[in-house]
Amino acid sequence: MPDQPTPRGDSTPKRDHLIATASRLFYRDGYHVVGIDTILAEAKLAKMTLYHHFASKEELIVAVLEQRSARANEKVQTVLSEAGPSPRKRLLAYFDRLEGLFSNKEFNGCAFIRAVAEYPDIQSPVHQAVIRHKQRDIDTLKELLSGLDVAEPEPLARQIALLVEGALVSAHTFGDASRLASARDAALALVKAAQKT
């Protein structure tokens, strides 16, 4: 067996550019609305280049989500390590980092939540990619909260995750970034209540 050519999934300039362009258009307009011809025209690439790197549009969408997930996770880890060891400061840093997303003028909701909305079937590879991302996010929160002296970090992490999900959705629906502040206030109140017990 000869050496494979560039295996699908490996990072190459064209592949990365395709993902970046698709990511931007999907996020702005939606996954079904944006066709591959639109992506290719915007990226100035030929159709066969896309189908050389991805077997289908769906595979491209999954790649987009996985790249978004990886970047988001890196960003969070960076912000958390910069925040130092104090659990409370780390939690606040977690919310501060979200502030950047919400107040960005390109903010258009959560790319993952919107992907689930368009691919409601839990069996769909797109939906599955979102599950992986969101589970990791909850795990991050859980680890973060384990530093605080709360009896059970897991349920608390889930509750705070709900607040963040709600803030993402509500900020998008109403075009009101201040929902994040509500979520943060509620999260701090929940932490306080969990500590008092």
Next chain:
Amino acid sequence: MPDQPTPRGDSTPKRDHLIATASRLFYRDGYHVVGIDTILAEAKLAKMTLYHHFASKEELIVAVLEQRSARANEKVQTVLSEAGPSPRKRLLAYFDRLEGLFSNKEFNGCAFIRAVAEYPDIQSPVHQAVIRHKQRDIDTLKELLSGLDVAEPEPLARQIALLVEGALVSAHTFGDASRLASARDAALALVKAAQKT
């Protein structure tokens, strides 16, 4: 000027059947994925019947959302009045009612959140219909909470609304109806904290 024929927007059997069929298919598969031909085939109606009652697919979607909103609101009001005057019981009844939605085997997330995901532009009539619905829901919560002796019901209502939105999204993403219980627990904790102050 002669009398108008049946004005658009008036309830007629065919129109209602169209909305009911469209509502079911949109909720199951998504707004962009489901075409009008599919709806018409399922409803066993002709295309011109649709365009007699609605100017466009978008108008049909708005009608679907408005009907869902009206029914949801009626349901909540009924449940709340059955719960009696106790604010705490009313809040629990509010969550009990959600329990029914989440544990339904047809549960597929929130039709309104998914509509915003597919129509991210806040100017879109579809998005605007969702805003009207979600605002009314927050108002209901606010009124409900004003019975409790909390200093500011408004921020608390917004926080609990975030929990509910988060539970809707997370239950759909993970296919896990138990997220609602997390939201309810958090909501009760927030109420308790707000009362202690």
Next chain:
DNA sequence: GTTTTATTAGACAGAGCTGTCTAATCTTGA
């Protein structure tokens, strides 16, 4: 009973969609 309205089936336009195929060209590594 007659006129208006509602509904039907189906063709149709015009556009868009994903994915395939070809044939030529560019790039790169052995």
Next chain:
DNA sequence: TCAAGATTAGACAGCTCTGTCTAATAAAAC
């Protein structure tokens, strides 16, 4: 140098989409 892979433009198939139009029929109103 040369062979293999990567990329290109574009045509193309086959299907789907929304919305319009026609012509005929059914239902309802007066």
